[in-house]
Structure formats: C-alpha cells, structure tokens
Amino acid sequence: MGNGTAGKPLGGGAAGGNAGAAVGEPVLTVRDLKVHFRVPRGAYPWSSKATLRAVDGVSFEVRRGETVGLVGESGCGKSTLARAIIGLTPVTAGSVRWRDTETVSDGRRPASAMERLRKDVQMVFQDPLASLDPRMTIEQIVTEPLKVQRPGLGRDETRARVVTMLERVGLGAHHLSRYAHEFSGGQCQRIGIARALVGEPQLVICDEPVSALDVSIQAQIVNLLRDLQRELQLSLLFVAHDLAVVKAISQRVLVMYLGRVMELGTRHEVYGSPQHPYTRALLSAVPRPDPATERTRTHAVLTGEMPSPLNLPSGCAFRTRCPEAIGACAEEVPQSISRGTGDRRVACIRVGAEPVASTVHAVSR
Amino acid sequence: MALLEVKDLGVRFTRRDASPVDAVQRVSFTLEKGKTLGIVGESGSGKSQTVMALLGLLPGNGQASGEALYAGRNLLTLSQRELNQIRGDRIGMVFQDPMTSLNPFLTVERQMTEALQLHRGVSRREARQKAIEALQRVWIPDAARRIDRYPHEFSGGMRQRVTIATALLTEPEILIADEPTTALDVTVQAQIIELLRELNRDLGTAIILITHDMGVVAGLADDVMVMYAGRTVERAGAQALFENPTHPYTRGLLDALPRIDDSDGTHDIDAPLRTIAGNPPAPGEAIEGCAFAPRCALAKERCHSTRPELEAIAGEKDGWRACLRPVGEMMEVVR
Numbered sequence: 001m002g003n004g005t006a007g008k009p010l011g012g013g014a015a016g017g018n019a020g021a022a023v024g025e026p027v028l029t030v031r032d033l034k035v036h037f038r039v040p041r042g043a044y045p046w047s048s049k050a051t052l053r054a055v056d057g058v059s060f061e062v063r064r065g066e067t068v069g070l071v072g073e074s075g076c077g078k079s080t081l082a083r084a085i086i087g088l089t090p091v092t093a094g095s096v097r098w099r100d101t102e103t104v105s106d107g108r109r110p111a112s113a114m115e116r117l118r119k120d121v122q123m124v125f126q127d128p129l130a131s132l133d134p135r136m137t138i139e140q141i142v143t144e145p146l147k148v149q150r151p152g153l154g155r156d157e158t159r160a161r162v163v164t165m166l167e168r169v170g171l172g173a174h175h176l177s178r179y180a181h182e183f184s185g186g187q188c189q190r191i192g193i194a195r196a197l198v199g200e201p202q203l204v205i206c207d208e209p210v211s212a213l214d215v216s217i218q219a220q221i222v223n224l225l226r227d228l229q230r231e232l233q234l235s236l237l238f239v240a241h242d243l244a245v246v247k248a249i250s251q252r253v254l255v256m257y258l259g260r261v262m263e264l265g266t267r268h269e270v271y272g273s274p275q276h277p278y279t280r281a282l283l284s285a286v287p288r289p290d291p292a293t294e295r296t297r298t299h300a301v302l303t304g305e306m307p308s309p310l311n312l313p314s315g316c317a318f319r320t321r322c323p324e325a326i327g328a329c330a331e332e333v334p335q336s337i338s339r340g341t342g343d344r345r346v347a348c349i350r351v352g353a354e355p356v357a358s359t360v361h362a363v364s365r
Numbered sequence: 366m367a368l369l370e371v372k373d374l375g376v377r378f379t380r381r382d383a384s385p386v387d388a389v390q391r392v393s394f395t396l397e398k399g400k401t402l403g404i405v406g407e408s409g410s411g412k413s414q415t416v417m418a419l420l421g422l423l424p425g426n427g428q429a430s431g432e433a434l435y436a437g438r439n440l441l442t443l444s445q446r447e448l449n450q451i452r453g454d455r456i457g458m459v460f461q462d463p464m465t466s467l468n469p470f471l472t473v474e475r476q477m478t479e480a481l482q483l484h485r486g487v488s489r490r491e492a493r494q495k496a497i498e499a500l501q502r503v504w505i506p507d508a509a510r511r512i513d514r515y516p517h518e519f520s521g522g523m524r525q526r527v528t529i530a531t532a533l534l535t536e537p538e539i540l541i542a543d544e545p546t547t548a549l550d551v552t553v554q555a556q557i558i559e560l561l562r563e564l565n566r567d568l569g570t571a572i573i574l575i576t577h578d579m580g581v582v583a584g585l586a587d588d589v590m591v592m593y594a595g596r597t598v599e600r601a602g603a604q605a606l607f608e609n610p611t612h613p614y615t616r617g618l619l620d621a622l623p624r625i626d627d628s629d630g631t632h633d634i635d636a637p638l639r640t641i642a643g644n645p646p647a648p649g650e651a652i653e654g655c656a657f658a659p660r661c662a663l664a665k666e667r668c669h670s671t672r673p674e675l676e677a678i679a680g681e682k683d684g685w686r687a688c689l690r691p692v693g694e695m696m697e698v699v700r
Binding site: 073074184186187214215216217218219220222223226227241242243244245247248271281282283284285286287288289290291292293294295299301302303305306 | 407408520522523550551552553554555556558559577578579580581582583584586603604607608617618619621622623624625626637638639640641642644645660
C-alpha cells in the first residue's frame with residue numbers, strides 16, 4: 001500500500017479539525033441509550049403492537065484516536081446502536097454527546113446538532129457495492145460529501161483532495177471516471193472508505209465493513225483502516241460479528257447481547273480474561289484455524305438460540321442460555337458494574353459477587 | 366476403497382456474447398468411506414461449482430467434463446432419472462441458506478417424508494415416525510409437535526438442522542455440505558459443527574464440506590483441498606496443511622487470518638495483518654501461467670508463463686501441490 005501519499009489536504013486539515021480534544025479524551029459519550037420499535041405482534045399491519053427493544057440502555061464512550069469494537073450476534077442491536085448514534089434511526093430515550101454538543105438529549109434530536117454531527121461523523125457500510133450509486137462515477141461519489149460539507153472549496157482544490165484521498169486508499173486518478181460496477185468488492189470498500197474520509201471526519205462508524213469480503217481482501221481493508229486511523233488520529237466505532245477481526249483492530253471492545261452491554265473492556269481484558277459468561281461462550285464458539293487445537297480443546301457449546309427481542313426474558317437477557325444462571329438472574333436486569341481497573345464493566349451478578357442467598361422468591365416468567 | 370473418485374473434473378460455462386469461462390479445471394480427489402474432505406477457497410474459486418457438477422445441478426449453460434466415479438458409475442454421464450435415484454438418497458445435500466432450500470408452502474413433515482416415500486417406498490405413517498426420530502437426532506426439542514410447522518416458524522439454526530435431518534433420513538453414504546454454517550451466528554455455528562462431527566462419527570457418513578472459513582475446516586476435515594481460480598493449488602491432510610502449508614497461496618491465506626488466540630507468539634496483535642496483495646483474477650480472464658503468480662511474493666519469471674500441474678509432494682504421504690517453486694525454497698522465505 002502506498003504509504004506517505006497523504007499530502008497536505010489530508011494531514012493538515014485533519015489536525016486542524018481535531019484541535020480541542022487531546023488524544024484519549026472522550027469525544028463521543030453515549031448514556032443509557034434506548035431504541036425501541038413498535039412492531040405488529042402478528043402477521044398483519046393491524047395486529048396489536050409490541051415493543052421491540054433493539055437497544056435497551058447502552059452506555060459507553062469513544063475517545064479521540066481510539067477504535068472501539070462492537071461485537072455481538074445478529075439481532076443483538078449493534079447495527080441499530082451505530083445507526084442511532086449517527087442519526088439514521090430515531091431514538092427512544094437516553095443521550096448522546098458528541099464533543100461539546102448534545103446530539104441526543106432525553107430521546108430528542110435537536111436539528112442544529114445534527115448538522116454538526118454530519119460534518120464530524122461518517123459511516124462505512126457493509127455491502128460495498130450496494131452503498132455506492134451505480135450511476136455515479138467514482139469522482140462524483142467521493143466529491144459529493146465535500147460539496148456538502150466544504151462548499152467553500154474551489155474546483156481544483158476539491159479535485160486535489162479527492163485524488164489524494166483515492167490514492168491514500170490504494171486507488172488512483174485513473175479510476176476517477178469509472179463506475180462502481182467496474183470494481184471488485186475490496187476496491188468498492190476502498191471507495192466507500194474514501195467517501196467517508198474525504199470530508200475529514202473525526203469519528204467513523206464502520207458497520208461490518210469487511211464481512212462481505214474474502215479473507216485475503218479483508219486483511220487489506222483492516223490494515224488500511226488501522227493505518228488511516230493512526231495517521232489521522234481518527235476515532236473508529238467498528239461494528240462486526242467476527243471476533244477475530246474486531247480483535248485485530250480495536251483497543252477497546254463492547255460485547256452486546258439482546259440490546260444490552262454484557263461486557264466492556266480493553267482488548268486484552270475482554271479476549272485475555274473474559275468475565276461475562278456470554279463473552280466466554282462467544283469466544284469459545286469461534287473455530288480456531290488449527291486442527292490440533294480445534295480437536296482437543298473443550299467446546300463450551302451454548303444450547304438454544306437467542307430469545308426473541310419482542311419477548312425478553314425477565315432479569316438478565318442471557319440467563320436462558322447461560323450455563324451459570326441461578327434463580328436470582330431472573331429477578332432483575334443486572335447492572336453494569338465496574339470490575340478491575342479502568343472502565344472495565346461487566347453486567348452479571350455472578351461475576352465477583354458473593355454467593356447469592358437463596359431467600360429469593362419464585363422465578364417469574 | 367474410495368467411495369467417490371473424481372478425476373480431471375472441469376466445468377465450463379458458455380456465454381452468449383463472450384468466450385466461455387472455465388470455472389473449474391482439472392480437479393481430482395478421492396473421498397474415502399467415513400472421511401471428511403474440506404474444500405476451501407475464496408469466492409469464485411470454483412469450490413461450489415465442483416460439487417454442483419457432481420450432483421448434476423449446473424445451470425443450463427454449464428458443462429461438466431472428466432469423471433466422477435461413485436459405486437462404479439460416472440455421475441457426470443448419468444441421466445436425470447438415474448441421478449434422482451442417487452441424489453437425496455445415497456448422496457445427501459445441505460446448502461448455505463436453509464430458508465431457500467426448504468419449501469415455504471410445505472410443512473417440515475411433508476418435505477421430510479417425501480424423500481423417504483420416494484426413495485424407500487415406506488408408508489407416510491412410517492416415514493413420519495422416522496422423520497421425528499431424525500429431528501430428535503439433530504436436537505430439535507419437541508420434535509413430534511414441531512414437525513407439523515412450516516419452515517418460517519423455525520429460527521435460522523433450527524432450519525439448518527431440519528435440512529441436515531432431511532438429508533440424513535435416507536442414511537446417505539456421502540453428505541455434501543456447501544457453506545452450511547455461513548449464514549449462522551457463531552454460537553449456532555458451533556452447534557452445527559458439533560452436530561456434523563457427531564453424525565460423521567456415529568453414522569459413518571462421509572462429508573464433503575465446502576467453506577471459506579479455515580476455522581470450520583480445521584475442526585471437521587480429515588483432508589483439505591485448497592482451490593484458487595478454478596484449480597486445486599494444494600491438497601493434504603488437515604494437520605499437515607495447517608501446520609506446514611506448501612503452497613504460497615495456502616500460506617498467505619493462513620497468515621492473513623486474524624487470530625483469536627495468539628498464544629504461540631507468531632501473531633503479534635499490534636502488528637498489521639499480513640496480506641496478499643492484489644485481487645484474484647476475474648472469471649474468464651485468460652491466464653497463461655500460474656493463476657496466483659501476479660499476487661505471489663515468490664513468483665519467478667516462468668511462473669507467469671508455465672502452468673504448474675498438481676504433483677505429489679516428495680516425502681509426504683497424501684500431499685499434493687501445484688507450484689513451480691520447490692517446497693524447500695518456499696520454506697526459506699520468512700513467514
């Protein structure tokens with residue numbers, strides 16, 4: 001990959017735009033965010049409605065220049081959370097703070113805050129081909145965000161920035177007049193990254209950016225994102241279901257299950273000494289590409305499947321599949337409790353707690 | 366004796382406005398009774414078309430060549446009628462997306478009993494009983510009641526278990542599983558892998574497992590065949606292939622994998638991932654030499670002009686590779 005091609009517009013601009021927050025300071029703060037949908041209970045639109053709790057009280061922060069990995073299985077709410085932060089999904093309750101602006105407060109989004117957000121926060125999507133307009137050339141695709149966010153730029157300056165950005169992601173000026181369908185999946189994802197980064201955002205939310213790509217291409221894109229993130233001191237929120245990919249790119253990791261945060265910690269903490277039974281099960285389920293380990297290690301296979309988010313179990317959402325569940329797990333939703341150093345948090349009453357007294361009442365449904 | 370012997374299999378697709386595409390070329394392998402063969406490769410490597418050709422399921426513009434011997438007969442020359450006696454009976458199939466391989470208009474019971482009534486001529490009542498037993502074997506709770514439901518009433522993992530149970534009803538000798546866990550979540554994937562392992566062990570069903578996931582292969586396969594651009598680049602026992610890959614592509618693929626465990630110290634978590642530069646060739650692209658040469662760090666001039674054939678690796682019992690560079694030279698290059 002052509003390193004060092006990042007010219008003046010990229011490096012200089014980003015440093016200027018990021019002034020005001022030192023590396024390591026929180027830039028995005030999410031507090032008790034809830035996204036609930038009203039969906040018909042039956043097969044018809046007029047069936048009685050139920051509440052689907054896609055995101056149910058999530059709190060975390062992203063610091064400047066760090067990558068936070070967001071993992072979980074399908075239906076855990078990770079994509080909804082990402083979309084709610086950037087404003088693509090209405091929120092129900094909670095707050096989101098971007099730098100010094102409340103972009104969501106008390107479940108409402110002030111319109112002025114959205115403008116700020118759009119300029120500073122960008123997104124890279126899963127399906128690289130579907131997220132590019134088939135009737136636009138690559139130049140038009142990558143220029144569009146600049147036109148909206150930096151209307152003052154001259155034509156030459158705009159073009160120079162677009163070319164620099166394309167070169168930085170491994171494409172060239174000769175690709176400018178081509179269309180998306182002429183590129184492979186990996187190249188399309190590079191274009192998607194160029195489009196997200198050309199306006200010099202400070203936070204990039206990547207929703208499964210490599211899961212549609214083959215292994216050899218996936219590694220190229222992960223490396224590209226890592227390099228760009230370091231170079232531009234970007235903050236990344238990296239949403240993915242692949243635990244190994246998340247490990248390769250993240251400094252901190254957030255594990256979600258059924259709309260709630262199960263565990264949050266640094267990569268070393270979460271992967272090295274997972275505390276929540278769900279994190280442990282998830283890590284154990286990943287097949288290792290090594291026959292010797294794979295055939296000898298004990299597989300803690302979880303029974304059953306994720307319950308419907310329309311009908312959450314009482315108490316801990318994971319208790320129906322948890323090998324360590326006890327009666328008290330059904331009583332109330334476990335609080336996210338700090339464990340160890342830093343801001344490591346685990347939402348499980350069985351972790352580090354005293355043995356639970358068995359004076360509990362009958363388990364409710 | 367080999368259960369299935371494939372020799373020089375080729376798949377060619379004709380195109381209306383362009384030259385034909387050779388999706389699979391000169392693929393040979395044998396499947397022994399009760400063994401699991403993993404076929405791995407990236408999208409477009411021809412791994413799925415290889416088994417589609419064996420099953421006679423190529424689209425209309427596809428033509429298979431070569432030989433695939435099963436029970437003394439060449440599967441590639443059989444009529445649809447003759448194939449129908451083998452498919453779904455002696456050779457079972459499981460595909461990637463369980464929702465599209467189940468008929469949404471029929472109850473699970475109807476789709477399962479159909480195979481037994483057709484191939485075994487048993488009564489509906491007897492077939493139903495067998496189907497319930499099959500569902501219980503794949504850990505579907507409350508099978509006797511659930512069997513009367515429709516596919517949409519099952520979750521993704523359950524549906525895949527239903528298709529596996531259906532494929533196993535006739536106690537096939539070979540189960541062909543094309544990306545059976547790709548559409549599933551990792552905890553559910555672990556359940557399906559466990560299930561396939563159990564069936565292979567308890568029923569002695571031989572499995573051809575097609576996947577892009579090296580982890581899934583590592584857990585299930587006895588032998589592994591790696592494909593690239595329609596050809597076999599390496600074939601070996603699973604242990605040997607993962608520990609000592611002898612083809613630059615296999616090695617590149619294994620090195621490019623992000624790892625969950627880095628206990629062996631070879632994978633520095635803070636270092637960037639190792640990559641394979643460039644992109645695989647487009648389908649139909651004319652390739653003169655080795656298809657991997659443009660992306661290969663070890664390629665010499667002749668790699669671009671001479672096509673390597675699959676040859677036995679000296680000193681290896683079941684190792685085959687298609688590479689012009691000797692194994693020894695490859696090992697010298699630092700990983």
